[in-house]
Amino acid sequence: MRRTHNCNRLGTADVGKEVVLMGWVQRRRDHGGVIFVDLRDREGLTQVVFNPEIEPQVHEKAHDLRNEYVLGVRGTVQPRPEGMINPNLPTGTIEVMVNELRIFNAAETPPFLIEDRIDVSENVRLKYRHVDLRRSRLQKNLITRHRAAQNVRSYLNKSGFLELETPMLTKATPEGARDYLVPSRVNPGKFYALPQSPQLFKQLFMIAGFEKYYQIVRCFRDEDLRADRQPEFTQIDVEMSFVGEEEIMEMTEGMMAQLFDEICGIELPRPFPRLTYAESVARYGLDKPDIRFDLELTDLSDIMKDVGFKVFAGAVKSGGVVKAINAKGCIDFSRKELDDLTEFVSIYKAKGMAWIKVREDAWQSPIAKFFSDPEKAAITERLNIEPGDLILFGADSEKVVNESLGHLRNHLGKRLGLIDENAFAFTWVTEFPLAEYDPAEKRYDPLHHPFTAPMDEDMEMLETDTGAVRAKAYDLVLNGFELGGGSIRVHRTDIQRKIFEAIGLKPEESEEKFGFLLSALDSGAPPHGGIALGFDRLIMLLCRESSIRDVIAFPKTQKAACLMTDAPSDADKKQLDELSIRVRMMD
RNA sequence: GGGGGCGUAGCUCAGUUUGGUUAGAGCGCCGGCCUGUCACGCCGGAGGUCGCGAGUUCGAGUCUCGUCGUCCCCGCCA
Numbered sequence A: 001m002r003r004t005h006n007c008n009r010l011g012t013a014d015v016g017k018e019v020v021l022m023g024w025v026q027r028r029r030d031h032g033g034v035i036f037v038d039l040r041d042r043e044g045l046t047q048v049v050f051n052p053e054i055e056p057q058v059h060e061k062a063h064d065l066r067n068e069y070v071l072g073v074r075g076t077v078q079p080r081p082e083g084m085i086n087p088n089l090p091t092g093t094i095e096v097m098v099n100e101l102r103i104f105n106a107a108e109t110p111p112f113l114i115e116d117r118i119d120v121s122e123n124v125r126l127k128y129r130h131v132d133l134r135r136s137r138l139q140k141n142l143i144t145r146h147r148a149a150q151n152v153r154s155y156l157n158k159s160g161f162l163e164l165e166t167p168m169l170t171k172a173t174p175e176g177a178r179d180y181l182v183p184s185r186v187n188p189g190k191f192y193a194l195p196q197s198p199q200l201f202k203q204l205f206m207i208a209g210f211e212k213y214y215q216i217v218r219c220f221r222d223e224d225l226r227a228d229r230q231p232e233f234t235q236i237d238v239e240m241s242f243v244g245e246e247e248i249m250e251m252t253e254g255m256m257a258q259l260f261d262e263i264c265g266i267e268l269p270r271p272f273p274r275l276t277y278a279e280s281v282a283r284y285g286l287d288k289p290d291i292r293f294d295l296e297l298t299d300l301s302d303i304m305k306d307v308g309f310k311v312f313a314g315a316v317k318s319g320g321v322v323k324a325i326n327a328k329g330c331i332d333f334s335r336k337e338l339d340d341l342t343e344f345v346s347i348y349k350a351k352g353m354a355w356i357k358v359r360e361d362a363w364q365s366p367i368a369k370f371f372s373d374p375e376k377a378a379i380t381e382r383l384n385i386e387p388g389d390l391i392l393f394g395a396d397s398e399k400v401v402n403e404s405l406g407h408l409r410n411h412l413g414k415r416l417g418l419i420d421e422n423a424f425a426f427t428w429v430t431e432f433p434l435a436e437y438d439p440a441e442k443r444y445d446p447l448h449h450p451f452t453a454p455m456d457e458d459m460e461m462l463e464t465d466t467g468a469v470r471a472k473a474y475d476l477v478l479n480g481f482e483l484g485g486g487s488i489r490v491h492r493t494d495i496q497r498k499i500f501e502a503i504g505l506k507p508e509e510s511e512e513k514f515g516f517l518l519s520a521l522d523s524g525a526p527p528h529g530g531i532a533l534g535f536d537r538l539i540m541l542l543c544r545e546s547s548i549r550d551v552i553a554f555p556k557t558q559k560a561a562c563l564m565t566d567a568p569s570d571a572d573k574k575q576l577d578e579l580s581i582r583v584r585m586m587d
Numbered sequence B: 001g002g003g004g005g006c007g008u009a010g011c012u013c014a015g016u017u018u019g020g021u022u023a024g025a026g027c028g029c030c031g032g033c034c035u036g037u038c039a040c041g042c043c044g045g046a047g048g049u050c051g052c053g054a055g056u057u058c059g060a061g062u063c064u065c066g067u068c069g070u071c072c073c074c075g076c077c078a
Helices: A056-064 A123-126 A136-158 A201-208 A245-264 A277-284 A311-318 A335-346 A373-381 A398-417 A491-501 A507-521 A533-544 A573-579
Strands: A018-030 A035-040 A043-051 A070-080 A094-105 A181-183 A190-193 A212-220 A232-241 A272-276 A297-299 A321-327 A353-357 A389-394 A426-430 A433-436 A443-446 A473-479 A481-488 A528-534
Touching: A018 A043, A018 A094, A018 A473, A035 A070, A043 A056, A043 A070, A043 A373, A056 A094, A070 A373, A123 A201, A136 A212, A136 A245, A136 A533, A201 A232, A201 A507, A201 A528, A232 A245, A232 A272, A232 A533, A245 A426, A245 A473, A245 A481, A245 A528, A245 A533, A272 A277, A277 A297, A277 A398, A297 A398, A321 A398, A335 A398, A389 A398, A398 A491, A473 A528, A473 A533, A481 A533, A491 A507, A528 A533
Parallel strands: A043 A094, A272 A426
Antiparallel strands: A018 A035, A018 A070, A035 A043, A070 A094, A181 A190, A212 A232, A232 A528, A297 A321, A321 A389, A353 A389, A426 A473, A433 A443, A473 A481, A481 A528
């Protein structure tokens, strides 16, 4: 028996043909006489029919069929009788009258039905992932993932990039995320680290003269999980020589444009909008703005610095800010809803949330009494206030106000239905700070990574005002998700040493950790830079899913476990002995 | 490390507020009937460690404490 067609293939043009289909029993409808089976394969469903008047023995055998049995059937394509066409099925105009049935395998009753509309809890889905993966939603997602990967490869290939591999067993890095360690049997007591990204290797490819590199590559970070974060994830990793930021952004836009055009038939407007980091944080509160809707943050610090309301004036005087969101037409929010919003911003360390309901005649607000008429006029003008509006305030340090109002903005955008769920709104965020002061460690920490080049005009501040130096770094943001980021790298040893110094690495430390890089830079390094895009997140958004677990075949739970294989698990004593490892549980 | 939600039949959930008879429903499953269904239909049936462990009580799915798992978030992570 040899398969002739897939289960989405047959139509009225095939009537009369003898065909062989193979697949799984999606559903059996036994009418006592005639038995219908929907046969499912990767491509779709076809109704096959067992008729006792045509093949009694085959019909008899079909009584035993159950869901998820694996079959091969031989039969004749025939048109459905008058009025029996199923418009919901691509193959709904025909059916296959079976004259030979092979049961390749019986199946246990599955833990849940293989249908998209069946709602199943995540732990059941992950435990029986092989069953979950039979459902069409996940099949479609993984097929989209495959097509996207091929599309990206084709774009980069035709643009002259080389797909080059980098090691999975590599060296631990001092900064950044926690590493996954792998013990070395041959070198007792020593460890490899799994790569957090191929960052240094791709730079070394540039130094070696390959000029354009890419890889769709697995990366590992031992940090806590989120809906959009897994401990192992896939990156589209790119690096180019003899280019600046413009070329990398253009290349990336071209890649996204081709991808969305060929995978979804969507023409992305280009060039993508750009915001500087400062502008993004000022207007949206976050460095990954969702620009599908307005509801922007407005700075009122100058107006508030002398008002009678101590919380506002005090925030400004102690170096903080007062900002507000005008939720147009939301005057009807109840006390409970306002309390909920206050609780929401408290997640982001906001100590409270003042509000004003703008009535026709007056402001209804616990804080209205603190404002003079000129102050009210200034606020009204700045926020473009009209009757019916609800004004929500944040007053605190810049960081707290921006983060809390930024997340509040996203929250309200969803709640008020301001977001076009069909839109794909890309934006670049540029001119990131090179480093951020870490008060706990009393040093500057690179925002991106320590190989990022400072902007030329800020170079002099490297030693004097490190926190103010902007970097040649850029993030690509899609619908409020950070899709990825990159930078132009440092390609001169003297500057690289200065940066290591600025972030608190002692010369001997930089030599120990990154000596190979410094030496490589000295060997004739071209100017270079690149970008890395989170492939899982990209596919998640492309598939309009809300968790990357739905676009990863075998994902981990929030505690980084695989419920199907039960990894991680204990190691045999013998294995540990070979690795010279003794496990001691800390309390 | 922290905050919150969930955990009852194979699956999804009700019951927990206010402790009290034999823990229910839908879907699925099993059996019977049924020759045109496609979420087939009708009749019948089986199926429970109420996550786990202590405690309070005459009595715990329900109250208390602990613990485990899972999801969302903060921290962490680019």
